[in-house]
Amino acid sequence: MRRWNGWGDETFTYPLAADAAAFLAEVLGPVTPPHDATLAEVVAAVPASRLPAHPMVDTDAAGRVYHARGQSLPDWIALRSGRIPAFPDGVAYPAEEAQVRDLLAYARSVGARLIPYGGGSSVVGHVNVLPGDAPVLTVDMGRMSCLLHLDEVSHLATFGAGVFGPDIEAQLRVRGFTLGHYPQSFELSSLGGWIVTRSNGQQSLGYGRIEAMFAGGRLEAPAGTLVLPPFPASAAGPDLREAVLGSEGRLGILTEATVRIRPVPEVEEFRGVFFPNFEDGQAAVREMMQARLPLSMLRLSTATETETTLAMAGHQDLIRLVKRFLALRGIGEERCLLIVGMTGGRSTVRFGRDEALAIAQRHRGVHLGTTFGKEWRKSRFRNPYLRNSLWEAGYALDTLETATQWSNISHMIEVIEAALRPGLQDIGEKVLAFSHLSHTYPWGSNVYTTYLYRIPANGDPEETLRRWQALKTAASRAIVAAGGTITHQHGIGLDHQPYLQGEKGPLGVAALHDLCTRFDPAGMMNPGKLVS
């Protein structure tokens, strides 16, 4: 069962190791565990539903709590404190397209607003219910999760859009195929959610972003059905898949999606390389990208992230040995870890590895084999569970991300971290902030920054939120001022909306409004998200 107020399956925990707790206490100070509301308390506070009865609409209070918020830090603060300003009035679980059409007709007839819901893993407020007079119906797509058609000749698979990552891979792998889309939320996020938020998997370098995988599908909108055939390419005017990608539930409900798949790779390996500093590492990564090497992942951590990762990993004896060895090779305190992934046929993997390691060596990189790569792979979907333990200890954690051109990467990291680290100085609080590059392109890269701060000792949710607002605003402004996109992979939702106009311009935002009105003339689809 999914946690109602945190990340992941409630049967799995990732405890904070003693070394890690000591490290954080040293950097940020001692913490007091906050007091969380119980599910029973929150369920008891859910108001009566305003929706007229319908056989497909479940108005049970617990289901409405589970669908009230996503996974952003403001969502966590609301859920953990039990101070949730609005709940959906009901949740529907359609199993087929005709039922989705029925729900749209029902919502129109009763004046309800409708929020499509995949895994609820949004980190920017996409699925949140906003207070208002109209009743809200959340449409959970989880039952539309079957493999509907597999064209083995063309390498195309059509799924119900509510299918989660592990189900996609399970249904494809028994037939010898893979999609290869692995966001860190893989376990609890859906194909439809990935497409309409322009999600990016950890191995997008090899498999491509979701945009490259999305071949076509069907969208049920209040104004009708949009059918997108899975052509390999087309010159028939603007590509309407682009209208669906990033639409964030505003245009309609994606009921099925055809994706471009590949045979399960013969070999996959992840290797660790340490560089003496971030500039050397960055130069190596850029050269690998511009040489168009057949790699599936490049993940370069800054010195602070490298140090934090090593400190949080446990295994302190081994880490001491590694540090000693690196010091003998001229790599000291500014060391930066790069994980390089290779995926594919044996000869392609061999070629990619040899070329990448040769480039790394030219930039003073020291290759340490597959140990760090294996460790990264083992933890790739486990790490988000640490956020539960951190919260329960007394630390709030959030991430933010952008993308910019190579010539601007160092500056971008500098300004983001410079906005975050002193961001709570006025109240005498410290902020731990560190970054990595994990989605790289020949012309630039994303920057992904994690930051932690203390939850106030009295656990006051408003103060915890105020701290988040101060940090998020400072970092977002710094990103925009430094010429980055407000989001490389998380989408706009609610939290990034103030920055959308700066990126798209007034004409661009007006065109997005017009698009929403064309598909949804009465404004019933996920109002207030993407553009308000």
Ligand SMILES: Cc1cc2nc3c(=O)[nH]c(=O)nc-3n(C[C@H](O)[C@H](O)[C@H](O)COP(=O)(O)OP(=O)(O)OC[C@H]3O[C@@H](n4cnc5c(N)ncnc54)[C@H](O)[C@@H]3O)c2cc1C
């Ligand atoms: C721990 C963690 C790690 C993450 N890692 C990554 C990462 O590596 N890469 C990345 O890109 N993102 C990541 N995210 C963010 C999030 O997982 C993505 O935005 C994901 O694409 C959301 O998918 P979902 O199914 O959970 O959608 P939801 O959160 O349920 O919904 C997101 C938006 O999509 C709409 N929607 C959902 N399904 C449909 C549908 N069928 N039709 C129409 N609209 C729909 C909703 O209305 C909403 O606006 C992470 C989040 C968490 C919590």
